[in-house]
Amino acid sequence: xxxxxxxxxxxxxxxxxxxxxxxxxxxxxxxxxxxxxxxxxxxxxxxxxxxxxxxxxxxxxxxxxxxxxxxxxxxxxxxxxxxxxxxxxxxxxxxxxxxxxxxxxxxxxxxxxxxxxxxxxxxxxxxxxxxxxxxxxxxxxxxxxxxxxxxxxxxxxxxxxxxxxxxxxxxxxxxxxxxxxxxxxxxxxxxxxxxxxxxxxxxxxxxxxxxxxxxxxxxxxxxxxxxxxxxxxxxxxxxxxxxxxxxxxxxxxxxxxxxxxxxxxxxxxxxxxxxxxxxxxxxxxxxxxxxxxxxxxxxxxxxxxxxxxxxxxxxxxxxxxxxxxxxxxxxxxxxxxxxxxxxxxxxxxxxxxxxxxxxxxxxxxxxxxxxxxxxxxxxxxxxxxx
Ligand SMILES: [Zn+2]
Numbered sequence: 001x002x003x004x005x006x007x008x009x010x011x012x013x014x015x016x017x018x019x020x021x022x023x024x025x026x027x028x029x030x031x032x033x034x035x036x037x038x039x040x041x042x043x044x045x046x047x048x049x050x051x052x053x054x055x056x057x058x059x060x061x062x063x064x065x066x067x068x069x070x071x072x073x074x075x076x077x078x079x080x081x082x083x084x085x086x087x088x089x090x091x092x093x094x095x096x097x098x099x100x101x102x103x104x105x106x107x108x109x110x111x112x113x114x115x116x117x118x119x120x121x122x123x124x125x126x127x128x129x130x131x132x133x134x135x136x137x138x139x140x141x142x143x144x145x146x147x148x149x150x151x152x153x154x155x156x157x158x159x160x161x162x163x164x165x166x167x168x169x170x171x172x173x174x175x176x177x178x179x180x181x182x183x184x185x186x187x188x189x190x191x192x193x194x195x196x197x198x199x200x201x202x203x204x205x206x207x208x209x210x211x212x213x214x215x216x217x218x219x220x221x222x223x224x225x226x227x228x229x230x231x232x233x234x235x236x237x238x239x240x241x242x243x244x245x246x247x248x249x250x251x252x253x254x255x256x257x258x259x260x261x262x263x264x265x266x267x268x269x270x271x272x273x274x275x276x277x278x279x280x281x282x283x284x285x286x287x288x289x290x291x292x293x294x295x296x297x298x299x300x301x302x303x304x305x306x307x308x309x310x311x312x313x314x315x316x317x318x319x320x321x322x323x324x325x326x327x328x329x330x331x332x333x334x335x336x337x338x339x340x341x342x343x344x345x346x347x348x349x350x351x352x353x354x355x356x357x358x359x360x361x362x363x364x365x366x367x368x369x370x371x372x373x374x375x376x377x378x379x380x381x382x383x384x385x386x
Contacts (some may be wrong), residue, residue, distance in 0.1 A: 003119040004033065006370040007099065010112035011092035015100035019078050020143040021052035026074035026108070030115060030137060034059040037119050038127055039135075043153055046140075046147035054140040054147035058156060061122070062132035068384050069134045069166040070114040070377075071342055073141030073148065076103040078360050084361045100364045109365050110169030110352035110373065111137065117377035130385040134163070141338055149338040150301075153345055163346040165312050167380070168339045171355035172331075177372045178324035181316055182350035184233060184306030185340055186265045189272055190298040193218060193241075193283070195291065199256040199280040211258040212246060214291045217229070219260055221286035222279065227266065233306050234267030234332050239279070265330075268304050302336055305343035312347055319379030320351075323372055351376075 009029070016026040031041050039059040047053045079089035079102045087093040089099035094100075099109070118133055136156070140148030152370045156163075171181045195215040200208025219241050227237040248255040266275050274295055287293050307313065309330055320328050328351075342348040353373060357363045 001218045003123050004116060005118035006109070006113040006374045007094070007367055009033065009115055010099060010109045010370060013074065013108035013112060014092040014099075014103055015090055016074075017090045017105070018075050018139065019058065020075040020140060023074070023139050027055055027057045027137060027139060030074070030111070030135065031057055031059065033115055033119065033173070034135060037061070037122055044152060046055075046151045048146050049287070051144060051146055054138070054279045054325070056148060056152045056193070057073060057135065057137040058152060060132055060134040060161070062129045064131050066164040067132040067134065067162065068381070069136055069163045069346070070108050070111070070169060071136040071149070071166050071338065071348075072111045072114070072169045073138045073338065074103075074108060074110070074111065075139045075142050076106070077142050080361055086362055094367060097367050098364045098368055099370065100256075100362060103362055104357070104363045105171040105353040105355060106358035106363070106366045107169050107352055109170060109370055110171065111372040113370055113385075114169050115190040117374045117381060120374075120378055121381040129381070130289040133381070136166075137296065138338070145338070149341050151176045153341060157345070165384075166342050166348040167316070168348060168350045168351045169339060169352035170337050170339070171353045171358050173352070173354040174351045175354065175356075176326070177354060177369050178320040178326035178328055180328050180331050180377070181313065181320075182332070182334065182339070183309065183313060183330045184268075184343075185302075185304065185334070185336055186234060186267055186332065187270070187272065187300070187304035188265055188302035188336070188369060189275060190261070190263045191279070192296045192298070193222070193260045193262065193278050193293060193312050194296060195258045195293045197254065197258070199258055200254045202252045202254055205254065210254045212255065214293070215244065215260055218291065218293055220285065222262075225282060227264070227278070228269040231267050231269055233308070233330070234304075237264060237266040237270065239264045248304065266304055268306050270304065272300060272303060281330055302340060305340055305348075306332060307343070307347040307349055313349060315383045316349060316351055316380055319383060320377045322377045322379055366377070
């Protein structure tokens with residue numbers, strides 16, 4: 001029996017218009033393939049008041065360690081103006097060696113490669129891995145992401161599932177397959193700096209306390225002192241003020257309060273808690289006894305994480321080098337993905353297709369990239385279970 005190619009699986013997925021929260025049959029494509037290959041599959045639906053119910057898929061084969069998990073999402077962002085596409089956003093067309101469609105690189109193509117590589121690996125190894133392989137696939141990543149990976153990981157943990165390593169097939173590469181593995185992300189924490197003064201007439205400043213020059217001083221103080229000098233895997237953390245608001249329509253009134261919003265991108269020198277206390281200490285020092293200021297911290301689920309280079313990243317790098325001849329950059333830049341949630345359970349890397357056209361009109365991938373990524377995942381499976 002021949003196993004399906006990554007291209008044919010990707011086309012089947014692209015033809016499902018699974019714009020979040022719609023599934024449109026995408027998970028079913030994967031479930032059928034994995035079930036036929038001997039996986040035990042579960043469809044799990046999560047709900048939350050005010051959001052659409054979302055379907056998710058967990059599939060596993062094998063019951064021994066080590067357990068390698070491929071994670072990803074089958075939902076996609078909207079196609080935008082349909083007439084602007086040179087091939088239908090949900091047609092799965094191939095033209096001049098390029099596969100077009102919404103999700104081609106982010107990330108139905110990547111999932112298709114992982115499934116094709118796994119089916120080929122199983123066919124060559126008597127149908128069973130020497131450990132366990134699983135697929136953790138959500139339909140809720142691109143939008144608010146509340147009924148997806150976070151809940152699916154909790155659900156799996158409650159069933160006693162443990163993962164040793166995970167690969168998220170997000171489009172990690174910048175220019176060419178194999179140039180970049182994402183091994184972590186900085187954390188993100190937002191806050192509002194609030195300075196309380198006393199309202200009054202500008203002609204009688206001694207009866208008022210003006211928060212405007214005070215918030216300027218505090219912004220300068222917090223902005224100027226570096227949070228750290230960077231670490232082995234990360235650039236320095238940075239704190240950026242993004243707005244200053246007084247909300248005062250008058251020119252002859254000293255306002256009662258000034259507010260400034262800021263966001264911090266932080267590296268592995270900090271946790272959310274240690275970072276907050278560091279900033280609050282600096283604020284207190286800058287305020288002295290005179291200025292009355294405080295920070296309102298906004299909720300954040302974006303903690304810093306890093307998978308330190310080692311045996312697991314070596315397995316992925318060696319497979320990349322074998323197929324492409326490239327030595328990947330182990331990178332911690334860029335925006336967030338579901339990897340930040342998975343990192344709480346096991347070491348995780350992101351490695352998939354080339355991200356150049358993600359979320360754009362005419363999202364597309366060379367078919368040769370699908371072949372290369374499949375070969376790389378195949379090499380990972382070979383080495384991981386060697
Ligand atoms: Zn994605």
